[in-house]
Amino acid sequence: MGYVAIKGGGRAIDGAADALELLRTRQGESGQPLDLETIEKQLYFLHSRILSEGGLYHPKLAALAIKQSLGDTLEASFALRAYRSTKPRLLETPVHDTTHMRLIRRISASFKDIPGGQMLGPTTDYALRLLRMELLNESQEQFQSVAKTLFTNLPIQAVPDSFPKVLDSLRAEGLLPKVNQAAREQPFDITREPLIFPVPRSAALATMARGETGSLLAIAYTNMRGYGDVHPTVAELRVGYLPVLLPHPITGELTEVGEVLMTECEVVAMYQDDDNKGLPTFTLGYGACFGHNEVKAISMAILDRALQKGMKDGAENPSEDPEFVLLHVDGIDSMGFASHYKMPHYVTFQSDMDRLRTTQQKQEASHE
Amino acid sequence: MSNGINFAFLDEYAKREIRRSVIKAICIPGYQVPYSSREMPMGRGFGTGGLQLTLALIGVTDTVKVIDQGSDDSVNAVNLRKFIEMTCPGIATTTRLQEATLIQSRHRIPEQALRADQILVLQVPYPDALVIVEPSEDKRKVMHGEADYSRLLVKLYEDIVKFDEITISHRYPTRINDHYIIDPSPIPRYDVPKLHNSKALILFGAGREKKIYAVPPHCPAEPLAFDDVPFRIEDFTDSRGERRACKLCGSQESFLDEFIDEQGERVYQCSDSDYCEQQQELAHG
Numbered sequence: 001m002g003y004v005a006i007k008g009g010g011r012a013i014d015g016a017a018d019a020l021e022l023l024r025t026r027q028g029e030s031g032q033p034l035d036l037e038t039i040e041k042q043l044y045f046l047h048s049r050i051l052s053e054g055g056l057y058h059p060k061l062a063a064l065a066i067k068q069s070l071g072d073t074l075e076a077s078f079a080l081r082a083y084r085s086t087k088p089r090l091l092e093t094p095v096h097d098t099t100h101m102r103l104i105r106r107i108s109a110s111f112k113d114i115p116g117g118q119m120l121g122p123t124t125d126y127a128l129r130l131l132r133m134e135l136l137n138e139s140q141e142q143f144q145s146v147a148k149t150l151f152t153n154l155p156i157q158a159v160p161d162s163f164p165k166v167l168d169s170l171r172a173e174g175l176l177p178k179v180n181q182a183a184r185e186q187p188f189d190i191t192r193e194p195l196i197f198p199v200p201r202s203a204a205l206a207t208m209a210r211g212e213t214g215s216l217l218a219i220a221y222t223n224m225r226g227y228g229d230v231h232p233t234v235a236e237l238r239v240g241y242l243p244v245l246l247p248h249p250i251t252g253e254l255t256e257v258g259e260v261l262m263t264e265c266e267v268v269a270m271y272q273d274d275d276n277k278g279l280p281t282f283t284l285g286y287g288a289c290f291g292h293n294e295v296k297a298i299s300m301a302i303l304d305r306a307l308q309k310g311m312k313d314g315a316e317n318p319s320e321d322p323e324f325v326l327l328h329v330d331g332i333d334s335m336g337f338a339s340h341y342k343m344p345h346y347v348t349f350q351s352d353m354d355r356l357r358t359t360q361q362k363q364e365a366s367h368e
Numbered sequence: 369m370s371n372g373i374n375f376a377f378l379d380e381y382a383k384r385e386i387r388r389s390v391i392k393a394i395c396i397p398g399y400q401v402p403y404s405s406r407e408m409p410m411g412r413g414f415g416t417g418g419l420q421l422t423l424a425l426i427g428v429t430d431t432v433k434v435i436d437q438g439s440d441d442s443v444n445a446v447n448l449r450k451f452i453e454m455t456c457p458g459i460a461t462t463t464r465l466q467e468a469t470l471i472q473s474r475h476r477i478p479e480q481a482l483r484a485d486q487i488l489v490l491q492v493p494y495p496d497a498l499v500i501v502e503p504s505e506d507k508r509k510v511m512h513g514e515a516d517y518s519r520l521l522v523k524l525y526e527d528i529v530k531f532d533e534i535t536i537s538h539r540y541p542t543r544i545n546d547h548y549i550i551d552p553s554p555i556p557r558y559d560v561p562k563l564h565n566s567k568a569l570i571l572f573g574a575g576r577e578k579k580i581y582a583v584p585p586h587c588p589a590e591p592l593a594f595d596d597v598p599f600r601i602e603d604f605t606d607s608r609g610e611r612r613a614c615k616l617c618g619s620q621e622s623f624l625d626e627f628i629d630e631q632g633e634r635v636y637q638c639s640d641s642d643y644c645e646q647q648q649e650l651a652h653g
Contacts, residue, residue: 009441009442009443009444009445009446009447010441010446010450012443013443013446013447013450078407078409078411079409081407082407082408082409083409084406084407085377085378085379085382085406085407085408086373086374086377086378086379087379088379088380088381088382089381190404191404191406192385192404193404194402194403194404194405194578194579195578196402196505196509197504197505197506198506323503323504323505323506327505332407332412333412333576335411335412336410336411336412336413336414336416336576337411337412337413337493337576338413339411339413339414340411340412340413340414340493341413343414343436343443343444344436344437344442344443344444345437345475345554346437346625346639347437347438347475347476347538347554347555347556347623347625347639348475348537348538348539348554348556350556350602350623350624350625350626350639351537351538351556351557351558351602352537352538353626354537354602354603355533355535355536355537358533358603359531359532359533359535362531362532362533363531366532
């Protein structure tokens, strides 16, 4: 009987969990369980994405989330985000200055010579996307020898700990607006306050910082292609470890408690007139997120710029509309709602049929 | 709990925020109170708003009933109930409406009347009835504040012009305490009159949309209609004009699910499985 499909749900759920666990372990005796450190290191970009979309900097649990969700980015971020709900928020950090990041990569597309120099670091930007057939049967020896030999001929001492920000030099030249001190006030906490529009820029930035990469990219891309006019230049993109400072529980003195891997992108866009009759300047877009996620940080920076325009002059395009962008980029929200359509909707569908039949009958009657 | 998770999953600050929002929602009947809405370990859209309400309100003396589509044994109801049992050691669960103190439901209000000592929590996908006429939440907020529901009435009027019927099947816009119009969640129209002057507190939780609202006990709830076009519930009369009956319990007073049996016949059965079982028990003594 078709109807019983939703009955006996308890057994069905247990069975589905077993089937999923079998999917994970089906290599059987020839398989090895995935090691969390391997996930963190060798699935580095996947891991970065989960850290960022999960909105919780917990590298070990992010790796666990990837393992248990079989590599599904939405599910893994979701598990990490749900874990977050069980933890109280106890402290707040002060505003952090990313000048102090310990960088693994920083580039600028606006100037060839930037103070400190361009540091390509680990990137696929200029790599040929050819399949590396030699990795098909990579031996343990080959794999382990790379880290052993790579550093032998490198002048490691010559690399400074931190680099000045490209924007600082632009600002010194008067090409950028002055730092808005009001923005340094208490930022909007999206984990404790719902978004009620209009929202401050800090709420937009926080929402995008844990937004779903593909969603941010898609909406930012609409702006790049013509449904908007940001025309950005990447002033600086940096990836590295930012020391995290918290007040010491007894002395109150700011103390380094650890560091987070993060990506930061600052774009400069065409100038606008100063509202206060000052000189026109370039405008800025800012993107930052946990982990190494360059496409996400760039997309976010473009959307930040687009949203600032929308907040100021009214939205002319979807990417400039804060409600359109901010309420649709969260992967946990959107995937959850898309998945919920798989649940039974018998009652509402019954109700739909009632309306359709009634209107059909009325129309038939009127044609007679 | 041994696995390091707090009683009722959420941390105590989160529960307190939800309880404060509930109090505000009760004080302003039908007003959508924004709250921060934590991520729960099940999909947004699977009842996380209702679940957060349940978890914020639950104590060890509570008995919980969870229903989905009227059934305690549908997959999502089972899933939510198991999660509540796992994270709230000491509470009791039941499928019998009369035994429950806290009832979480999706898409239905139970057939039997609720009591004053019961709380009904409804899961809400779209908290705002105005969303069908205005996509911007910012603008909708102003419309609610001014009780400006003219565009909703125009939508109903256009339906009548086009179809000679109001075509809204479920999520029927309902005016609470003569001011705010709510989306009563995707309950069928059949259930809407149960909101009116309910003895039990009825709470609505929208997790993804981060809103909590309430129909307090003994509060007027009027489905939107016109003087000459009254509100109508689903019609379960057959071609001979007789009210269809449930094939299991024979009730002619319940919301029915329609399905095709193995012989290819169209048959009807109570959507509320607990009610149906109780009717059968009564019949068999």
